[in-house]
Amino acid sequence: MSIATNEHITVEKIKKSKLDQVDFDNLTFGKNFTDYMFECDYKDGKWQNPTIKPYGNLELSPATKVFHYGQAVFEGMKAYKDDQGEVFLFRPEDNFKRINISSKRMAIPEFPREFFFEALHTLVQLDKDWVQPGEGNSLYIRPFAMATEVGVSAAPSDEYKFMIIMAPAQAYYTGDVRVVIAEQFSRSADGGVGFAKAAGNYGAQFYPTNLAREKGFQQVIWTDAKEHKYLEEAGTMNVFFRIGDTLITAPTSDRILDGVTRKSVLKLAEHNGIKAEVRRIQVSELVEAAKNGTLKEIFGAGTAAVISPVSAFSYQETVYDIPKQEDSYAKRFKKELMDIQQNRADDPFGWRYPVA
Numbered sequence: 362m363s364i365a366t367n368e369h370i371t372v373e374k375i376k377k378s379k380l381d382q383v384d385f386d387n388l389t390f391g392k393n394f395t396d397y398m399f400e401c402d403y404k405d406g407k408w409q410n411p412t413i414k415p416y417g418n419l420e421l422s423p424a425t426k427v428f429h430y431g432q433a434v435f436e437g438m439k440a441y442k443d444d445q446g447e448v449f450l451f452r453p454e455d456n457f458k459r460i461n462i463s464s465k466r467m468a469i470p471e472f473p474r475e476f477f478f479e480a481l482h483t484l485v486q487l488d489k490d491w492v493q494p495g496e497g498n499s500l501y502i503r504p505f506a507m508a509t510e511v512g513v514s515a516a517p518s519d520e521y522k523f524m525i526i527m528a529p530a531q532a533y534y535t536g537d538v539r540v541v542i543a544e545q546f547s548r549s550a551d552g553g554v555g556f557a558k559a560a561g562n563y564g565a566q567f568y569p570t571n572l573a574r575e576k577g578f579q580q581v582i583w584t585d586a587k588e589h590k591y592l593e594e595a596g597t598m599n600v601f602f603r604i605g606d607t608l609i610t611a612p613t614s615d616r617i618l619d620g621v622t623r624k625s626v627l628k629l630a631e632h633n634g635i636k637a638e639v640r641r642i643q644v645s646e647l648v649e650a651a652k653n654g655t656l657k658e659i660f661g662a663g664t665a666a667v668i669s670p671v672s673a674f675s676y677q678e679t680v681y682d683i684p685k686q687e688d689s690y691a692k693r694f695k696k697e698l699m700d701i702q703q704n705r706a707d708d709p710f711g712w713r714y715p716v717a
């Protein structure tokens with residue numbers, strides 16, 4: 362095992378790449394991981410020993426706090442390779458800031474900027490061959506942090522682990538998504554952790570999402586916890602509504618995650634002269650628009666699928682189908698975003714970030 366050190370990070374080299382064992386034409390999202398991972402521990406009041414090493418299992422005590430109290434946060438970002446073999450990230454500064462915003466809410470110490478970016482650069486360089494060029498292909502990057510102190514006392518941990526793992530991903534077509542509008546369950550509440558990418562936010566959504574699945578729907582659109590009157594977000598994606606030719610999305614708040622894709626769509630809308638309103642939108646307004654034919658589109662926006670068009674929604678036992686649009690905003694934003702991400706178009710907003 363050869364050990365090389367760059368500015369802060371120690372690198373332990375793999376003996377042999379697993380690259381030839383991967384079928385890039387048949388990838389299941391998030392199942393195959395690259396050769397390397399990043400690991401850094403928080404101990405004695407500071408983040409230390411940042412290391413890149415061969416991807417592998419962790420050994421943790423069953424009393425490790427994260428298992429008991431869910432003190433954990435994560436991020437999701439992607440790297441893309443263009444036809445010349447250059448690799449780019451998309452707005453990584455936003456992911457860096459956001460993981461520290463999430464960490465603060467979960468009482469996890471802030472992670473240093475230089476470690477985060479040095480880790481990303483080094484990892485992506487080492488695993489560069491895992492990033493496939495071509496339409497929709499990418500390397501999904503998952504930074505996360507968790508409480509690693511051993512002991513089941515209900516107090517914040519004094520030890521943490523920050524890690525980054527990476528998985529090659531294909532253009533992923535979710536198909537048209539059918540959604541249920543939440544009438545009983547809630548994802549987040551005022552003063553809660555809805556704005557944070559906290560692990561437990563996802564755990565809490567699985568049960569209501571399973572109920573929706575049993576009825577033939579794939580996702581839930583969450584409403585405000587107080588009255589279930591306002592449309593908020595899709596849980597792993599922010600959500601947009603097109604009524605007439607106006608795009609509407611809820612404002613971010615302590616209940617709604619500030620998505621990078623969401624803000625990029627809003628910027629592109631402005632750039633394209635599409636009228637966009639960031640305001641609270643009532644379920645009744647959506648139902649009315651569906652009934653009178655002015656509801657043209659609903660789509661989700663998030664890093665994993667970029668844009669996911671919604672084909673129908675269910676509310677109070679009634680299913681409303683959304684007719685296919687010739688001039689679809691969802692399609693247009695998806696193409697424009699992917700063209701920027703994969704370096705096929707100009708980048709007027711400086712969103713591309715070369716890494717390797």
Ligand SMILES: *Cc1c(COP(=O)(O)O)cnc(C)c1O
Binds near residue numbers: 598599622623662
């Ligand atoms: C990650 C996430 C999103 C999408 O954010 P992006 O930065 O666009 O990937 C939206 N909502 C929730 C709850 C999320 O966790």
